[in-house]
Amino acid sequence: MKVNGGPVPGNQPVTPSTTPPAAAGKGPVTLPGGKESVPVDPALSARQQLVQLQLANRETALARVAEILQQKGGGHELLLELRGRTLNVNIGNRPPEFSAGDLIKVMRAGNELQLMGKLAASQESTVARALAQRLPWQQSLPTGLQQLVSSLNNGVRPMVQPGQPPSANPPQPLPAAARQALESVLASLPKSNELAPGVGRTESTASQVRQWLSESGLFAESRLLQSSPKASAPNDLKLALARIASALLASQGQTSAHFNRLTPSSSPELMQAPLQYPQTATAPPTPQASTAEPASTGQVLRLLAGMLNRITVNQLHSQTLTTRAGGEAGAPVNTLLVDLPWLTPQQEPRAAQLRMEQYESNEENSGARSGRTSVSEWRLSLSMDLDEAGPLHFEVGFRYPDVSARVWAEKQTTLRQVNEELPLLRKSLTDLGLEVTDLECRRGAPKQAQTRLEHRLVDTKA
Template sequence: MKLPSGQQPPTPPAPATPRPAQTNDAGQPGRETAALSARQQLDQLQLANRETILARVTEIINRQGGGNAEVLLDVRGKPLQVSASIGATELTTGDWVKVMRAGNELQLMGKLAPTPEAAISRALAQRMPWQQSLDSGLAKLMTALNRGVVPELTSGQLPTGRSPQPLPEAARQALETLIGRLPASNTLAPGAGTQSNTVQQMRQWIAESGLFAESRLTQTPSSALPDLKLALGRMITGLLAEQSGDATTLFNRLTPLASPGLIQAPLQFPQALASPRPASSSEPISVGQTLRMLAGMLNRITVNQLHSQILTARGGGDTPAPASTMLMDLPWVTPQNEPRVAQLRIEQHKEDPASKGRDQKWAAISEWRLNLAIDLELAGALNFEVALRQQEVSARVWAEKQDTLKQVNEELPLLRRSLAELGLEVTDLECRRGSPLYPATKLEHRLVDTRA
């Protein structure tokens, strides 16, 4: 079989077997269990026997001697870790490979030649707007609310002659309103999800995340809307109003502050939760630093908006694109009034009518998938994966700490009852130790039409 570039594929190496999912019981990893787990993983990908598909290499986890390696593949938008003997085929992160299911194994059929779009994507990723994480930015803004900001130097003024001044009234009101609307972790108790007021709070939390700022303005053209992105814009306007000269031009020339992790992986979503906690410094920052920080926070929200559109519009290969994708950072505060961020990904997948026979009546069926990553003060890092298809729901919880894993397992019956009370049929519900293997999200091909 020839590749699209006209080159012959390399000699197919030994098949790659999907690694079995980890279980809480360490006493059952037998051969039958491993084979069953591999078959289940391939079945979940809706990959039929002898079917070929394109997959993307997202990570070379452990390259060993003799050509053996642990490889993380992105297959139809889902991560799949395999043990592979790749032989003379040199695989690197970002490569597209053609694989075929053979029973409970995946056979590597060949590697696709690099495309011009891949080089363009890498170049664009290096020039992404600098992003400031929302939690650390909000922590510094809270300090500015309490201690004020240091004004910029004027002509003839010495640096030692500056003392902190309160935020301008417009900026202070915008910040106080924003902080007052942030949800607190101690307001939600186990089982509260079935209450109508809690559901309404969650809807409001998502609606005011900043992801829908422009669409909300078209419906209600008022800059006073409670919205994270609009609130940051009001703070910027309030600070610029106190500056002399053409403040807007000066703001456009500012280099936004950026978080180190967001520079290294500007499109990774969710970000690793092992990052240091945002520390609120008692030292006041200057007006210029505040504006740079607000610019970086605006960039973060805007990148999530654009990234959501890219993931929705992407296409190509054998990987079906979601009908819609939404990526958002949801800020919240701890009981100690310290800001944190939960990262939410919502995808809608629609069933392909071509998969139905001519004699079968086809009705549009959507599957909604939700991924939530959050790091709690005592429970540690938690990841939630929920899939909803009509009235069927499945959920998987990942916990980093052993104590949290035990506590979540104790709460699973309550979660099952709560879902049943909503009229849903629970098909799968489990909790695992560790964290899921999310594929590295990068700029995909077809972001730019190179044929234009």
Template sequence: MKLPTGQQPPQPAGQTPISPARAATVNAAGADNPQPSARQQLDALQLANRQATLARVAEIINRQGQATSEVLLDVRGKSLLVEAAIGNTRLETGDWVKVMRAGNELQLMGKLAPAQETGIARALVQHMPWQQNLEGGLTKLLASLSQGLKPDPSPGQLPSARPSQPLPEAARQSIQQVLARLPASASLMPGSGRQEQPLQQIKQWIAESGLFAESRLVQTPSATLPDLKLAVGRVITALLTQQGNGPEHFNRLTPLASPELVQAPLNFPQASPRAPAQSANGEATTVGQMLRLLAGMLNRITVNQLHSQVLTARTGGDAPAPLSTLLLELPWVTPQNEPRVAQLRLEQYPEDRGTQEQQHKASVSEWRLSLAMDLDEAGPLHFDVALRQQSVSARVWAEKQSTLRQVNEELPLLRQSLTDLGLDVTDLECRRGTPQASATRLEHRLVDTRA
């Protein structure tokens, strides 16, 4: 059903109009499988007549050169199958469109222009298969300080046939700088969070995690900034210089990847399996292997940067979305000087406002923090904390029964510490197991996480 003659649909700002404008008719199933009528399906979406909303093209079905196509739309979190005649406008899975109810039909009013999220997602998917676990990478970097690296073997020569050589001085200094600034497990004692110095340390660790490397370079153009991502780059440059190679050689290397990050690249936070212990007398890594490992570590940090951008840029639909999301991994060292990694997810959610009058009031954000780590004796731990103005709630998950018992014994001290900070503790508990992870979906069919 076309729009009335001479009447063109309004063009949303920054969007591409569908031309010619056509109607999308809700598809009803046959008699063998009766489904709600078109009117019932539209009423279930709480969509009034002449009301417009945004919908995402979830799937295009039976598109075989016909004038009409079956399109599965994701409207307000619900799936709706429609028969659409859209003229010359090409729809792809993942596109966002503006639709308006006209009686018992949906009129396609316009197609949104490609969002910033699309380009970020494309860059993200290129790095995801080649991520190297930061804990395993840092372990090998630390071992290289004492073991050195072996030169790459000549064709037909075994790697063990050549003796290891000390690291270039520039690479050694960069690795030592990173290790010197990593937090130690003994640096934060119970109750120290109320002191100013530990809070400043935490801010420093987050700032130097590598997630903000580019923005820090813009503010302070210095190649010697203490930053994990920049330090990895300095080690790479030193190794390439020692071999007489330029940056183009590094770009041709295939990065090393960790299997668990290939199988579940977007689950965050999730404590990674413990990296195998590095023996002090073990065989040294070759320069080429170390460069591939460093490339995988750079990809891991880059994936966290791009993933944060995708989640922050994602808009549309009616489900509340975070105003901003940060995904970062914070390396730290044990008393035995062994690297470990804690995964942190920080999200800011807007106020849930129900009326037009409330929209003009000052909004109150809710901050949600998820932290996952795997401790030697306590095992995997997961923390979920929510802060809204002065109200805070926290939940701790522990896999080991002994750890669960110990955490429950410490909860009164945690409650008192939060109260001393002026916070109203609304909920505080510890549970056995792990929380159900919320899988991230990349739109535009770049990654199919439904398989």
């Protein structure tokens, strides 16, 4: 017998452990993805622990292997995440047939648990696992771009060979391929002084915004599938960063295998709340001093790895939210999370965080075209931090022909200035044939929900 394509390990019984490791039972356990589960009280008997899990006799449930623990006598324990709690179970001296992250089906049989088999990974669990692996290793795009600009101007130090002092390798210019890719990206980034009030009504500006979204890196793999690598857009941010890394590796005689072994550099603000999107705007990156020591090739490669992880996290996060929508009423059917880098008049990199969601609803038709029609509603959230205006947050809702917009400003002077510009925004929207239902500016920042990583599987064979 097989369960979802996975072998059944003989309905092996396991007993809840009453001698857990020292770390267990002292509070919430943080699991991959940042989710916390409360441990079952290890002082209780096996029967009491199962009762605390609200697991009836002969009832089945899904559990996730959070960790595999080895005992002093050679035995093994599984730390299972089950119904929002963690439970230690003994599996004896036999080698564990599972690995951390596996999803398994368990059944209560008296005061024991029977492991019914490992479930095949679903698309959502695979994406969630990949997302959790990259969350701690994200590099902020504006900070990373600023350091790349510094390397463009000051060069990079080659890798130091064993036995050589650092002074033996003076800075060298970026390889030609890396310099060309970086200069192309910087030339294509939006400039803040190019978007004056009212220019959004022109078709050329709308086309430019579509191009910025297309080249954000979010669609890099899709672009490669649709065309040959030579025909791919040279300004796609993710592909351009990969080309810079390849050029640096080639200049040092290294392959992509070396790049995969590097520990990516990460930004502290992205580790504190990695799934909050858009994030509460943080202070712009501090400009590096012109006398700063040029970065080494290894440091630049680690920086590039972290920036690529940031874009990949946005891709996986978007996919996770879109995949979940099918099982939740009122959830968006499509979600896109994008970091959009741009340049200040002083050519300093910044980034805006864009969240776009599509909702579907059915409406009754009257007259000759009777029936139900699917109607789309779009919601857009935009967050950025400007040098003088400070943090700004925009929320726009659109369901033709109705449109609404709210702006949040954290500075009082910015709040006053935005209120002065609202009549121009209302007129611009009205000129486009839209009906403005709500338009206002508030002080502070909007409340934001945070994604949780979790596995939602339905066992259709149960």
